[in-house]
Amino acid sequence: MALFAARDRSVHSRRRRDWQPAFSPQAIRHYEEKVLLHIEELDQQLELKAKSGAVDWYESVDWCQEQIQARLAKGPAPELRDLTYYIMEKEKENNVDAGPWLRGIVCSPSWREALAAVLHELVLHPEHIDKLHAELGDTCLTDTNALAELPHLNAVIQEAMRLHPFLPTGGIRKTTDTGVTIWDVHIPPHTTARIASNRAPPSSQTGGPPRPEMVRNAAAHAPFSLGKYNCIGQHLAMRMMRYTLARVIKKYRFYHPPGVDGSEMEGEKADRFTSFAGPVPLVFELR
Numbered sequence: 001m002a003l004f005a006a007r008d009r010s011v012h013s014r015r016r017r018d019w020q021p022a023f024s025p026q027a028i029r030h031y032e033e034k035v036l037l038h039i040e041e042l043d044q045q046l047e048l049k050a051k052s053g054a055v056d057w058y059e060s061v062d063w064c065q066e067q068i069q070a071r072l073a074k075g076p077a078p079e080l081r082d083l084t085y086y087i088m089e090k091e092k093e094n095n096v097d098a099g100p101w102l103r104g105i106v107c108s109p110s111w112r113e114a115l116a117a118v119l120h121e122l123v124l125h126p127e128h129i130d131k132l133h134a135e136l137g138d139t140c141l142t143d144t145n146a147l148a149e150l151p152h153l154n155a156v157i158q159e160a161m162r163l164h165p166f167l168p169t170g171g172i173r174k175t176t177d178t179g180v181t182i183w184d185v186h187i188p189p190h191t192t193a194r195i196a197s198n199r200a201p202p203s204s205q206t207g208g209p210p211r212p213e214m215v216r217n218a219a220a221h222a223p224f225s226l227g228k229y230n231c232i233g234q235h236l237a238m239r240m241m242r243y244t245l246a247r248v249i250k251k252y253r254f255y256h257p258p259g260v261d262g263s264e265m266e267g268e269k270a271d272r273f274t275s276f277a278g279p280v281p282l283v284f285e286l287r
């Protein structure tokens, strides 16, 4: 059973405690060496295609994921500093075969779709591409601390995740023996509830990312969910996104090819974004 599906609190906490060391800052620093190699490969793919016209963003990301799938098929590197090996070994102790759903996470639609959302919003609001390019300036593109300090880069990522939530309907939660009252609504005991994410107005109405003056309560935006079941990979995911975007923005210009307007990811269609699997055609040009 996948970690997030473990509804028994004590089972979940025990398994999550086992996972925690795999997401410690030291462990993440170690994976980053590998992540940066994959970003380098993605960049090479983009550069090749930039020379030959339109690029479907997913096609390049899929290529990277195929490389990861192939590596997983060979079996994870048998050392405890390898994320997949560590988790599979820990889950074996819990009698769980983590292989199938771990593959789902590592090749997760979450971060690739979050990145597609950022690129989509940037193409609709290209003035932010220029602003990000200026903000990046001489920043070292592999310095995670420096990238984490860039306010516009982080605001753009957050705003794109708000407009295109990975889980538009929120995660599933079950009430305990007493039920729960939220504002004036009582949810009875032992009831499964799905919490709707904040429905965001389309970016054409908000003027695109980011609009700090529109933020009334920053805590209302929780793209990685909250509490004991929140995303354990969120710091890794944010770092991967910052590295990838910094590289792409620094090196390329990108826009929709003629006849494409991005409407596939807007309006009502955006509500189905989680399962969005269509092409995201963008033209990439070397700066």
Ligand code: HEM
Pocket (backbone or CB within 6 Å): 003, 004, 005, 016, 105, 106, 108, 110, 111, 112, 114, 166, 167, 170, 171, 172, 223, 224, 225, 226, 228, 229, 230, 231, 232, 233, 234, 236, 237, 238
């Ligand atoms: C932008 C990228 C990502 C987004 C938006 C995201 C979002 C989420 C959300 C909303 C949840 C909570 C689900 C719930 O409430 O039931 C979750 C859980 C989880 N995520 Fe992520 N995630 C991302 C990337 C990752 C990565 C890169 C990893 C690991 C390498 C990861 C591993 C997990 C795990 C293991 C859980 C279950 C945690 C638990 O139940 O204790 N996620 N994620």
